[in-house]
Amino acid sequence: MSDGASVAAxxxxxxxxxxxxxxxxxxxxxxxxxxxxPTADGAYYQRIAERIAAGLGYTWLWPDGVVTYAAHYPVGYPGALGALYALLGAHPAVAMLLNAVLGALAALAVHRLAARAAPRSRAVPALSGGLVALHPGLVAYTPALMTEGVTGSLVACAAWASARARERRPALAPFAVIGLLIGAATLVRPQALLLAPLFAGLALSGSPPAGGPRLLPSLAARAARAAPVLLAVIAALLVCAPWTARNCLRMNQCALVSVNGGWNLLIGADPASTGAWAPVQVPEACREVFDEAGKDACFGREARRYIAEHPGEWLGLVPRKLAATFDYCGAAGWYLHASNSSAFSEADKVALGAVETVFERVVLLAALVWAARRPAQAPGAARRPSLAQRALDIARLALFALGVVAALHVHAWVGYLALLGLALLKGRALLRAPVLVGAALAVLAATAATHAVFFGAGRYALVAFPLLSGLAALAAARQEAE
Structure with missing residues (x-):
């Protein structure tokens, strides 16, 4: 098949x-x-979106009739819903349709990323996109007025923009697109901001494009490489800037997006924590603080004080938090059952959870297979492995075995950490890997780090599932295509 026919196909x-x-x-x-x-956090998003659509802004109406400015949850999702509701009516079906379109864009983005990662294959990109298109957890979560699926879609699209920016170097405009998409994701889920410099760095890694400039020596080269990263970060911050200014004006305290970081840190610092969400235990010092932003700041101070005084106990909670995040998602079944248990029974929830878990464990196993491959040797390299290479092979085999056992057992979180460890063993080859690889690993690592600090929940892992599904399909790619 000619190159033109292949591209068209x-x-x-x-x-x-x-x-x-x-x-x-x-x-x-x-x-x-x-x-x-709408139920759970979705009920809150629905109510805020209705108020935004009515021109009342991000405000909250209390039972006694008092209206206050709010910023407890990020504005991005209810803000987008509010704009759509103003045009189409405040019906949850409108939000579900938005979720559906964004979810489909995630599948498209992963397909395009995989097409660059496996340029000689049609099957691998089709498998990558198909895994996202039919992922039971992602599809069944579409009716949920929740933010995790939306964030995962925006992040996948930002990774696609990163791949396009790599191809178009040294142009700077594509890096602004990365920043704009990460900025939108940040308004939905603030910790997504961490991905702006990472995704821009991915666009700068790998081999320079054909005919493109080689790395220049000296400070000028480093400045030239820093500029695109800085542009992506600035673009992301500019997307958030109007809302940040609003918070500074209305909330009596500046906040990039939302004022619930202190709450979440305190929940994750509770010595009785199971690792998952629990009602916040209000410290004595915060009982008389009623201002929304002030209370969050107080919670944050008390959480940091506890962590400083009990670092061992706090670190001991990390495995529980990671287990709550990665062992079992089940977000779709949980939401549907909580919303209408007569239409989606406990048995339905268990059945969907079982199907989803099997799907996600197979994806994890395939990703482990990809990560366990020894990087392809450069032409002319010594065929006989050195002592260091043998040691790496032993470490690779041990991590792979650990990951497989974890994926087939209860504690999948160990398998995801093994996946990250195996990827790191690729060394410098990882820097030359396709954007799909780096983006999937970056999102997985950022998700694990975030919820190791705060607290975990299965739905938070959904953010990483689109890109991880694409990475898993690379197990079927030829070694030289990686």
Whole structure:
């Protein structure tokens, strides 16, 4: 097949993946729209979106009739819903349709990333996109008025922008696109801001594009490489800047996006924590603080004080938090059952959870297979492995075995950490890897680090699932395509 025909075929595949992902999610919306009202955090997002649509801003109406400015949860998702509600009406089905479109875009983005990671194959990109398109956890979460699926989609699109920026170096405009997408994700989930410099760095890594400039020596080269990263970070911050200014004005305290970091840190610093969310235990010092931002600041101070005084106990909670995040997701079944238990019973929840868990463990196993491969040797390299290479091979085998056992057992979080460890053993080869690889590992590492500090929940892992599904499909790619 000629290069032109191959490109055309891949574009048709990409369109088919998007259509498949959208059809699966629209079918879910058609079934769920009249059955499942917003619940849990979704009820809060729905109410805030209704107020935004009515021109009342991000404010909260209390039972006694008092209205206050709020910023407890990030504004991005209810703000987007509010804009749509103002145009189309404040019905949860509108939010579900937004989720469906963004979810389909994630499948498309992963397909395009995989097409760059495995340029000689049509099957690998199709498998990557198909895994995202039909991921049971992602598809069934479409009716949920929650933020994790939306964040995962925005992050996948930002990774796609990173791959395009790598191809178009030294142009700076694509790095601004990375920043804009990460900025949008930050307004939905603030910790996404960490990905702006990482994704920009991924665009700068790898081999220079054909005919592009080689690395210049000296300070000028370092400045030239720093500028795109700085541009991506600034663009992300500029997306958030109007909301940050609003918080400084209305909340009596500046906050980049939201004022719940102190709450979450305190929940994750409770010595009785199971690692998951629990009602906050209000410290004595904060009982008379009623201002929303002030209370969050007080909670943060008390949490940091506890951590400084009991670092060992706090670190001992990390395995519980990671287990709560990665061992079992089940977010879709949990939401549907909580919303309408008569339409989605406990047995339905368990069945969906089982299907989703098997799917996610297979994805993890495939990703481990990819990561366990020894990097391809450069032409002319010595065929006989050195002592250091043998030691690496032993470490690689041990981590792979640990990851497989964990993936087949209860504690999948150990398998995800083993995946990160195996990837690091690739050494400098990891710097030359496709953007899909680096982005998937970066999101996984950022998710693990974030919830090791705060607290865990299965739904938080959804953010990493689109890119991890794409990475898993690379196990089927030829070694030289990686």
């Amino acid at each position: 891949r574009r048709r595949d990409a369109g088919a993946i998007f259509a498949l992902a959208l059809a699966a999610r629209l079918a879910m919306v058609a079934w769920a729209a009249g059955r499942f009202p």
